[in-house]
Amino acid sequence: MTRIGIIRLLVIVAMIGALELACRTGLIDHRVIIPPSEMASALANLLASGVITADIERTLGVIIMVIVLSIVLGFAAGLVIHALPRVREALDPFFATYYAVPVFIFYPVLIAIFGLSPMPIVMIGVATAIVAMIIATLNGLDRVPRVLLKVARVHRLGRVATAMKLQLPAAAPYLFTGIKLSVSYGFIAVIAAEFILSPAGLGRDIADAYADFNNRRMYALILFLLIIATIVNAALHALDMRWAERRSGGRP
Amino acid sequence: MTATRRAVDTLVLVIVMLAIWEVLHRMAGSTALPDPVTTMSYFLHLVPSPRFAANAAATLLAFSIALVLAYAIGLAIGVWMGAHRLSGLVGEPILVAIYSLPKITLYPVVLLIFGLGISGKVAFGAMHGILPVALLTMGAIRAIPPVYLRSARTLHLSPWQTIATVLLPAVLPEVFTGLRIGFTVTLLGVLLGEMFASKLGLGAMIMNAMSLAQSEEMMTVAIVLFTFAAIANGVLLWIEHRLHRRV
Numbered sequence: 355m356t357r358i359g360i361i362r363l364l365v366i367v368a369m370i371g372a373l374e375l376a377c378r379t380g381l382i383d384h385r386v387i388i389p390p391s392e393m394a395s396a397l398a399n400l401l402a403s404g405v406i407t408a409d410i411e412r413t414l415g416v417i418i419m420v421i422v423l424s425i426v427l428g429f430a431a432g433l434v435i436h437a438l439p440r441v442r443e444a445l446d447p448f449f450a451t452y453y454a455v456p457v458f459i460f461y462p463v464l465i466a467i468f469g470l471s472p473m474p475i476v477m478i479g480v481a482t483a484i485v486a487m488i489i490a491t492l493n494g495l496d497r498v499p500r501v502l503l504k505v506a507r508v509h510r511l512g513r514v515a516t517a518m519k520l521q522l523p524a525a526a527p528y529l530f531t532g533i534k535l536s537v538s539y540g541f542i543a544v545i546a547a548e549f550i551l552s553p554a555g556l557g558r559d560i561a562d563a564y565a566d567f568n569n570r571r572m573y574a575l576i577l578f579l580l581i582i583a584t585i586v587n588a589a590l591h592a593l594d595m596r597w598a599e600r601r602s603g604g605r606p
Numbered sequence: 607m608t609a610t611r612r613a614v615d616t617l618v619l620v621i622v623m624l625a626i627w628e629v630l631h632r633m634a635g636s637t638a639l640p641d642p643v644t645t646m647s648y649f650l651h652l653v654p655s656p657r658f659a660a661n662a663a664a665t666l667l668a669f670s671i672a673l674v675l676a677y678a679i680g681l682a683i684g685v686w687m688g689a690h691r692l693s694g695l696v697g698e699p700i701l702v703a704i705y706s707l708p709k710i711t712l713y714p715v716v717l718l719i720f721g722l723g724i725s726g727k728v729a730f731g732a733m734h735g736i737l738p739v740a741l742l743t744m745g746a747i748r749a750i751p752p753v754y755l756r757s758a759r760t761l762h763l764s765p766w767q768t769i770a771t772v773l774l775p776a777v778l779p780e781v782f783t784g785l786r787i788g789f790t791v792t793l794l795g796v797l798l799g800e801m802f803a804s805k806l807g808l809g810a811m812i813m814n815a816m817s818l819a820q821s822e823e824m825m826t827v828a829i830v831l832f833t834f835a836a837i838a839n840g841v842l843l844w845i846e847h848r849l850h851r852r853v
Contacts, residue, residue, distance in 0.1 A: 358692075358695045361692070362696045362699065362700065365697075365700070366700065386718045386719055387718070387719075443615060444615035444616075444618060444619055445619070447612075447615075447616060447619075448619055450843065451835075451836045451839050453790065454790045454835055454838075454839035455831070455835040455836050456794045456797050456832075456835060458794065458797070459827075459828045459831055459832070462812050462815070462816035462824055463639065463816075463821070463824055463825060463828065465816060466634075466637075466638045466819070466821050466824065467630065467633075467634040467638040467639055538706050538708075541708050542708040542709075545708045545710055545711060546708070546710040549710055549711075549713070549802060550798075550801050550802055551813075560711060560714060561714070561802070564718075569718075572714055573715075576711050576712065576714070576715070579708065579711045580711065583706070583707050583708055584703060584707070587703065587706045587707075588703075
């Protein structure tokens with residue numbers, strides 16, 4: 355590990371240690387934050403007891419569905435829009451403002467239309483995540499060298515074959531940015547939707563534990579979600595680094 | 607020529623969205639989603655009412671305080687981590703990791719610390735805005751070419767002159783991008799906060815309307831927020847493009 359890495363680790367350990375100390379000495383009220391060590395033990399108990407297994411499966415299932423739908427549909431939509439320059443020009447201002455407006459405020463509208471099922475959650479998740487993928491696909495396709503498309507024509511590749519064999523790999527770095535964003539937007543939207551209103555799921559569990567003043571359970575669940583999010587982000591980052599290295603032919 | 611074409615494009619886009627809305631209305635029925643015309647007449651009736659004004663003022667107040675906090679703290683962290691190399695190297699991955707966490711999970715913690723009133727949603731909004739401002743400011747400061755500082759020294763500029771005439775103009779475009787993103791996410795944070803736990807504010811109004819099955823009100827408030835965010839972003843983007851072009 356580098357010197358910087360060691361300092362970073364020390365900083366993180368010191369921050370957690372300071373929180374632990376502040377909670378233990380009563381500087382921070384136990385009713386506000388519980389010591390990190392208690393969060394961890396509460397999480398271990400909660401996982402061992404199995405009471406949240408169904409909610410974990412439900413929430414992670416919805417998140418995975420949202421991410422897969424967003425990536426696949428977003429890529430497909432990106433291909434279509436890229437092939438129609440006039441449509442794209444019209445949609446450009448829409449894309450530019452999309453993430454500036456709180457799309458999430460339409461979640462209650464979706465509940466009113468579709469009722470309290472996983473359906474509105476999946477829809478708001480896809481609505482949040484898919485545009486990042488579309489934008490990334492358009493960016494990526496813009497940067498596919500013209501000569502590759504000529505090669506495809508020389509080899510008489512069809513539309514689908516061209517997309518899968520040439521455009522997809524050539525645009526890969528940009529697509530990966532889109533995937534990373536889709537994953538994080540999908541995650542946030544699903545948890546937020548469950549949190550605000552949902553019949554079940556981890557977000558709902560946290561909201562319930564908060565309403566019941568059940569701090570041990572609440573902090574255990576929060577810790578669980580933060581750990582999952584950190585692992586997923588770290589894995590994507592590592593993958594990104596590895597691909598970047600391979601693209602540059604092993605050169606740093 | 608291009609301006610009229612773009613206006614036509616935008617008009618077509620709006621018409622297409624209205625058509626989708628109408629189709630959804632036909633599918634879902636009037637109680638779930640009112641048609642655009644009904645919503646528009648409700649819009650004209652609701653927006654001038656004192657009840658709407660009170661809620662909008664509550665949101666605007668919370669959002670303004672949150673934005674000032676997010677900008678002040680974000681810029682302070684960004685300047686510190688940009689100017690002090692070691693802090694930046696140590697801190698950047700930590701900031702990036704926190705940035706990509708779903709902050710909504712931490713909202714109960716914020717409520718426990720700051721309480722249910724305006725301070726809770728202000729803190730939650732600021733929490734969203736601080737990180738993009740800090741990260742982009744740090745990036746901007748680090749990207750200052752060293753030759754700028756050398757020429758400032760050659761010209762015997764005082765530290766204040768260096769900051770005002772060299773450093774500030776050099777970092778401004780990118781810092782402004784951070785401020786624009788911070789604006790957006792802070793607004794989202796405040797609204798999410800209001801949706802989950804608040805009695806007053808536009809976010810709370812949407813949730814109330816939903817539980818009372820007043821879909822006209824729900825759509826109206828959503829459209830007001832949508833329009834506000836879109837216009838604000840348009841203005842900020844315009845300034846940003848001008849700043850970037852000047853450099």
